[in-house]
Amino acid sequence: MIESAPAIWLTLRLALVTTLILFLVGTPLAWWLATTRARVKPVVEAVTALPLVLPPTVIGFYLLILFNPGTPVGGAWVSLTGDTLAFSFAGLVIASVIYSLPFMVQPLQTAFERVGRDHLEAAASLGAGPWDTFRSVVAPLSLRGFVTAGVLSFIHTVGEFGVVLMVGGNIPGRTRVVSIALYDHVETLDYAAAHALALGLIVVSLAVLTAVFLINRRYPVHAG
Amino acid sequence: MPDKALDITLDHRRGRFRLTGTAQLPLTGVTGICGSSGAGKTSLLRVIAGFDRQPGNRIACAGAYWQEGRQFLAPHRRRTSLAFQDTRLFPHLTVAGNLDFAAARAPAGWSGPSRNDIVAMTGIAALLDRPTPELSGGERQRVALARALVARPRLLLLDEPLSALDATARRALLPALRDTLRAAGLPALHVSHSAEEIVAMADRILPIADGRIGELRSLDAWLAGLGDSADGAEPAALITGRITAQDDALCLTRLSVGDHALALPGLPALRAGTEIRLHVLARDVSLATGSTDGLSIRNRIPAQVTALAPKPDSAWCDVDLDIGGQSLRARITRAAMQELGLTPGQQVAALIKSASLAPRPD
Numbered sequence: 001m002i003e004s005a006p007a008i009w010l011t012l013r014l015a016l017v018t019t020l021i022l023f024l025v026g027t028p029l030a031w032w033l034a035t036t037r038a039r040v041k042p043v044v045e046a047v048t049a050l051p052l053v054l055p056p057t058v059i060g061f062y063l064l065i066l067f068n069p070g071t072p073v074g075g076a077w078v079s080l081t082g083d084t085l086a087f088s089f090a091g092l093v094i095a096s097v098i099y100s101l102p103f104m105v106q107p108l109q110t111a112f113e114r115v116g117r118d119h120l121e122a123a124a125s126l127g128a129g130p131w132d133t134f135r136s137v138v139a140p141l142s143l144r145g146f147v148t149a150g151v152l153s154f155i156h157t158v159g160e161f162g163v164v165l166m167v168g169g170n171i172p173g174r175t176r177v178v179s180i181a182l183y184d185h186v187e188t189l190d191y192a193a194a195h196a197l198a199l200g201l202i203v204v205s206l207a208v209l210t211a212v213f214l215i216n217r218r219y220p221v222h223a224g
Numbered sequence: 225m226p227d228k229a230l231d232i233t234l235d236h237r238r239g240r241f242r243l244t245g246t247a248q249l250p251l252t253g254v255t256g257i258c259g260s261s262g263a264g265k266t267s268l269l270r271v272i273a274g275f276d277r278q279p280g281n282r283i284a285c286a287g288a289y290w291q292e293g294r295q296f297l298a299p300h301r302r303r304t305s306l307a308f309q310d311t312r313l314f315p316h317l318t319v320a321g322n323l324d325f326a327a328a329r330a331p332a333g334w335s336g337p338s339r340n341d342i343v344a345m346t347g348i349a350a351l352l353d354r355p356t357p358e359l360s361g362g363e364r365q366r367v368a369l370a371r372a373l374v375a376r377p378r379l380l381l382l383d384e385p386l387s388a389l390d391a392t393a394r395r396a397l398l399p400a401l402r403d404t405l406r407a408a409g410l411p412a413l414h415v416s417h418s419a420e421e422i423v424a425m426a427d428r429i430l431p432i433a434d435g436r437i438g439e440l441r442s443l444d445a446w447l448a449g450l451g452d453s454a455d456g457a458e459p460a461a462l463i464t465g466r467i468t469a470q471d472d473a474l475c476l477t478r479l480s481v482g483d484h485a486l487a488l489p490g491l492p493a494l495r496a497g498t499e500i501r502l503h504v505l506a507r508d509v510s511l512a513t514g515s516t517d518g519l520s521i522r523n524r525i526p527a528q529v530t531a532l533a534p535k536p537d538s539a540w541c542d543v544d545l546d547i548g549g550q551s552l553r554a555r556i557t558r559a560a561m562q563e564l565g566l567t568p569g570q571q572v573a574a575l576i577k578s579a580s581l582a583p584r585p586d
Contacts, residue, residue: 118310118312119312121299121306121312122306122308124274124298125273125300125305125306125375125381126372127300127329127330127375128329129298129300130300137314137316141314141315141316
């Protein structure tokens with residue numbers, strides 16, 4: 001178990017950073033999708049949902065190409081930080097954000113749509129501007145959506161494999177997350193260590209999901 | 225355009241629904257907006273509140289455009305609080321929390337009633353700590369009305385605000401609301417399908433029928449036209465009186481109407497001195513030319529016949545009456561008119577059963 005500690009720590013760090021960034025990126029995107037009447041909405045929805053249907057290796061492959069220092073994005077990153085995006089923690093975070101995007105956006109969009117226009121109109125009629133309304137009406141009414149979106153994004157990031165392998169490789173302490181370490185243990189026929197990691201992941205995921213369903217039952221949705 | 229008016233020009237299309245016409249509504253007192261359901265009453269309020277941004281509409285408030293071409297003032301800057309028929313209370317807040325939400329965004333410097341006055345007037349003091357999802361329909365509408373007032377609007381929009389209250393509670397609340405609005409100098413647009421409710425509140429009427437805005441009329445002119453129009457409204461009159469006493473033993477509220485006294489089934493919630501308006505249907509008024517001894521009808525008012533309007537091809541004759549400066553209307557049969565030999569200028573007694581003055585369900 002001690003030898004797995006760096007992988008576990010790295011995984012938790014990656015999932016946490018990814019989830020935080022997803023809250024920042026996903027909330028405005030979900031709000032826009034929930035309220036817009038723009039014609040491009042279905043296109044944006046489809047792009048957001050794409051990571052659900054594509055093999056992770058497809059996303060990993062194109063991200064790997066994008067992260068190459070020869071491309072504008074990869075080159076800019078190297079000149080800014082002196083490090084490459086590929087095979088780095090930052091690269092893993094970017095890949096995880098893209099890969100877990102639908103797990104953040106879809107629960108939030110559903111929650112925002114449930115709040116409904118009626119309460120937005122009521123808030124506006126009482127003098128609340130758009131940002132005020134979001135903060136004081138939409139966010140509290142969408143609390144369950146935020147919990148669900150955060151937990152799903154976190155767990156999904158913990159469980160990813162293909163994208164990480166493509167973009168990050170298998171560098172101990174740098175890009176070797178739990179799922180990669182597990183694969184490693186199986187390759188080297190170290191089944192005891194593999195069991196420890198695999199069972200650990202199952203137990204933790206089950207516990208977190210149970211907690212979410214408990215919370216959701218305790219605090220039923222208000223809107224309706 | 226006058227300084228204090230809301231100018232409305234609508235060319236509003238949504239699917240197959242249309243609402244067109246113009247109106248200039250004075251920003252004083254209460255303007256009743258009436259019409260059958262689906263006529264477009266709520267749509268008009270929504271356009272004024274800024275919730276419906278159809279390109280053909282033009283709205284100006286006291287000379288400043290709220291909507292004109294590409295110009296559009298956001299709803300939260302218009303200060304038109306709307307008491308929604310479906311209340312739209314915030315479910316994550318208590319009753320007090322909903323009022324706080326409005327109070328926190330209300331402008332400073334307002335001569336209107338305090339929050340405590342509003343809570344007392346709407347009768348929600350006992351509800352303040354309750355979560356809003358637990359309230360009954362009538363309670364929710366009271367809170368929605370209080371919340372709209374606490375927001376200190378410059379124009380109050382009322383969309384069937386008391387439709388979920390029972391008739392007695394509504395009759396007690398309407399005069400109190402009218403008093404509050406008058407004391408605050410707060411103009412209101414009041415949508416209702418109930419003639420009784422309109423009469424209790426409005427100073428003037430804007431009829432809407434079949435997606436067209438009609439002509440703004442004074443309350444008296446509108447009442448005089450009732451029954452002649454095709455909208456199915458019954459002929460009726462408005463009597464304004466002041467409460468003189470509450471007779472608790474007999475459960476009657478006594479009222480002075482000019483020099484005359486009226487009694488109606490008790491409205492114990494209202495204080496003596498409160499002005500109330502009674503919507504009296506013409507069919508509930510009888511006439512007597514001789515002695516009225518031995519009748520059970522308590523309300524007997526001396527009246528002068530001002531006009532007779534027999535309806536050809538029907539049994540009816542509508543009689544306009546003057547009772548000390550106020551007008552009343554009676555619908556009697558043409559046979560009765562002939563037998564009594566009624567003529568304009570004649571003195572008669574107008575009889576109104578107290579029971580017909582009881583609050584009516586819609």
